[in-house]
Amino acid sequence: MSSLADDIRAGDRRALARGLTLVENDLAAGRDLLVALGAGGGAHRIGITGPPGAGKSTLVSALAAMWRREDRQVGVLAVDPSSPFTGGALLGDRIRMLTHSGDDGVFIRSLASRGALGGLAVGIYDAADLLAAAGFDPVVIETVGVGQGEVEICRAADTTVVVLAPGAGDVVQGMKAGLLEIADVLVVNQADREGADGLVSALESAAELRDAPAPPILKTVATRSEGLEALCAALDARGADAGSGLAERRLDRARARLRATVDGRRADRFWEGRSDALEAAARAVAAGERSAEQAATELLEGDDA
Amino acid sequence: MNAADERPIRILVAKAGLDGHDRGAKVVAAGLRDAGFEVIYTGLRQTPEMIVDAAVQEDVDAVGLSLHSGAHMTLFPRVLELLRERGAEQILLTGGGIIPEADMDALSAMGVGRLFGPGTPLADLEAYIRAEVAERRATAS
Numbered sequence: 001m002s003s004l005a006d007d008i009r010a011g012d013r014r015a016l017a018r019g020l021t022l023v024e025n026d027l028a029a030g031r032d033l034l035v036a037l038g039a040g041g042g043a044h045r046i047g048i049t050g051p052p053g054a055g056k057s058t059l060v061s062a063l064a065a066m067w068r069r070e071d072r073q074v075g076v077l078a079v080d081p082s083s084p085f086t087g088g089a090l091l092g093d094r095i096r097m098l099t100h101s102g103d104d105g106v107f108i109r110s111l112a113s114r115g116a117l118g119g120l121a122v123g124i125y126d127a128a129d130l131l132a133a134a135g136f137d138p139v140v141i142e143t144v145g146v147g148q149g150e151v152e153i154c155r156a157a158d159t160t161v162v163v164l165a166p167g168a169g170d171v172v173q174g175m176k177a178g179l180l181e182i183a184d185v186l187v188v189n190q191a192d193r194e195g196a197d198g199l200v201s202a203l204e205s206a207a208e209l210r211d212a213p214a215p216p217i218l219k220t221v222a223t224r225s226e227g228l229e230a231l232c233a234a235l236d237a238r239g240a241d242a243g244s245g246l247a248e249r250r251l252d253r254a255r256a257r258l259r260a261t262v263d264g265r266r267a268d269r270f271w272e273g274r275s276d277a278l279e280a281a282a283r284a285v286a287a288g289e290r291s292a293e294q295a296a297t298e299l300l301e302g303d304d305a
Numbered sequence: 306m307n308a309a310d311e312r313p314i315r316i317l318v319a320k321a322g323l324d325g326h327d328r329g330a331k332v333v334a335a336g337l338r339d340a341g342f343e344v345i346y347t348g349l350r351q352t353p354e355m356i357v358d359a360a361v362q363e364d365v366d367a368v369g370l371s372l373h374s375g376a377h378m379t380l381f382p383r384v385l386e387l388l389r390e391r392g393a394e395q396i397l398l399t400g401g402g403i404i405p406e407a408d409m410d411a412l413s414a415m416g417v418g419r420l421f422g423p424g425t426p427l428a429d430l431e432a433y434i435r436a437e438v439a440e441r442r443a444t445a446s
Contacts, residue, residue, distance in 0.1 A: 014392050017364035025312045087313055094359060095348045101355040108362055112313070112343045205400035 005036040008134050013104060016134050020109055023126035034126060040133030042250070043075075044239040045141065047157030049119060049179070052145025054165040055115050055189040057096035059222040060142050064106050065099065066225075067138065074106045075136030077128060079121045080145045082112040089113070090303065093142060107136060118152025119143035125156055125257060138239070154182035155253060158246050159238045161231075163187045164203075166195030180206055183215045184244070185234050191219035191227065270303060315343045315365040319351040321384075322374035329401070329423070330371035336427040339367075342434075353380060357387040360396055366438040367418075370400035377404050381417050395445055397437045401425065403411050 007015035009081050022030030048056050057078065064074045078093035089112035100106035111121035120143060121127075143153050156159045162183035180186070180203070200217055205215035216234050220227035238244040270280070275300045281295040290298075318334040320327045327349050333344045345363050347355070360368050368388075372380060381398065388394055394416075401421035404412075409420050418437060421430055 014361050017362050021312075021364045082343075083338065086339055086341045088341045089313075089343045090334060090338045091343060091345045092348075094345060098347070098355065101358050108359075110343075110345050111365060114313075 005033055008033075008037065008130075011104070011135075013107065015057075016107065016130070017109070019130055019134075020127055023130055024111060024121070024123040024125060026126075030069035030123075030165065034129055034133070036252060037130070037133040040135065041137070043132035043137035043139050044235070045128055045132070045139050045158045046235060047141045047143065047153035047154070047160045048163060049143040049146055049153045049160065050163035050187075051165075054145070054163045055222050056142050056145070057093045059163055059187065059220065060093075060140055061097040061099060062220075062222045062225045062228050063140070063232065063235075064097070064226050068100075068103065068105055071105070072138070073136045074127075075134070075139040076106065076108040076130055076142065077111055077124060078139070078142045079111045079113055079119065079124065079144050080110060082114045084115065087114070105130065106205050107134075113144055118150075119146045120152050128156065133202070138235075151178050151182045155256065156248055157296075159184045159235060161185045161187055161235075163189050164199060165190040166193045166199050181210070181212075184238060185231070186215050186217045187231060188217065188219045189222050192221050192224075211251075274299070308369045312342045313341060314367070314434065315345065315363060316367040316369055316434065317347065317356065317360045317363060317365045318369045318371070319356050319359070320371045321353070321356060321380045322372055322376045326373055327371070329373075333369065333371065333401070333427070333430070337431065337434075340431045342426070342431075353383040353387055356384055357391060359391070360388065361391050361393050365396060365398060366441065367385045367397040367434055369434075370398070370402075372400060372402035372404070374405075374442050377412070377420075378408055379401065381412050382415055390396045396442055397434065397441060399430075399434065399437075401430075411413055 003014055004019060017035050022033055024103055046058055050056055060076055064076065067074050076097070080089055080091045080093060082089040091110035091112060093110055094108055097108055100108065109127065111124065111127065113120065114122045116122045124141060128139050128141060141153065141157055160182050162179055164187070186203055188196055196219060200219065203217050218227055218231050218234060220231060238246060241247055277299060281299055284290040285292050285295050316337060318330055318337070320330045329356055334344045338344045345359065345365065356368060368384065370381065370384065385398055388396055389399065397418050399418035399420065403423065404420050412420065419433055
């Protein structure tokens with residue numbers, strides 16, 4: 001596996017793509033790869049979220065073009081929903097990012113949500129780690145088009161950009177649901193359309209009602225790259241952690257991930273060779289002979305972990 | 306990648322060449338999604354370079370090209386060549402469109418997978434891709 005890590009470090013895009021497949025599918029080889037690659041520094045992880053049709057993919061593409069001018073390597077993870085019935089998915093975010101085709105400095109990977117909550121995908125944390133370790137900075141995570149409660153992105157990203165478009169969603173709905181609360185930067189995209197100024201003032205008054213410092217509210221027209229300088233500057237300012245709370249966000253994420261990773265590995269170890277015991281205990285619980293707590297206590301007896 | 310055979314099949318569906326008809330490609334993309342595939346759809350007027358670039362980054366199992374422009378004898382071999390150049394020859398190249406049988410045979414001899422004419426039931430396409438990908442995944446592990 002060390003050779004795959006070496007190839008990724010050397011900039012081999014095919015190797016990187018295969019590595020992403022390993023971590024996305026939570027294969028043991030993916031874990032080994034992440035261990036071999038190490039941390040690779042503190043890439044700025046930028047989450048882009050917002051309702052469907054707000055222009056998230058187009059905005060990501062325009063941002064990537066700006067960052068390429070500074071010769072930064074841009075990694076993009078674009079999530080689209082999986083069907084809960086067939087498991088299939090139609091991943092179409094690349095269509096809006098075709099201008100970067102052929103540029104090795106922009107790496108775009110489409111991920112299906114595969115039942116993950118909050119508009120993200122299974123393995124998205126590891127996928128972002130992999131891109132960061134491969135030298136990409138920033139790493140952009142574009143969520144599925146979200147409505148109200150899908151706010152997981154603010155845990156996976158250092159900085160959350162909420163993208164809205166005039167008429168694309170009732171601001172009051174957003175207030176209720178927390179989409180505005182997770183925004184470190186608010187973008188009103190398609191700002192050349194009617195209703196943009198109204199949306200900006202509505203967002204401003206919504207922000208005033210809250211107890212927290214108001215996030216910057218920026219207008220963009222992503223299709224024409226308008227307003228992108230100001231957005232990049234706002235993102236860079238936050239990335240530089242000028243009292244932006246980024247360090248705390250990273251610490252929270254690190255803590256939560258370490259717990260989850262250790263719990264997961266421990267659980268794997270615990271269940272190894274215990275499938276018969278699980279089956280027997282489950283039958284006893286299902287038949288009403290034991291409570292779940294009793295059966296769990298018995299299963300855990302003698303486990304020193 | 307042994308336990309990996311459970312993972313969904315990933316396929317890139319693209320419309321190559323200059324003609325602007327992507328109805329067929331869209332129907333196929335939606336159909337394969339409903340069959341449980343993860344379909345990356347990149348839309349119209351894709352050059353072989355763009356197609357292979359996307360296929361490599363997405364680490365797909367297969368590429369499905371829709372072609373009605375008559376340029377199949379240049380586009381399919383070019384995509385195949387680029388896949389090999391990028392070390393991605395394991396990716397199945399298949400597709401469909403209006404392609405004479407003699408050309409299909411010639412392309413098949415070059416290493417292109419089966420090509421499907423108009424009106425092919427989606428189930429045939431699905432079954433073919435599943436079988437091919439299973440075999441290719443097994444050889445890779």
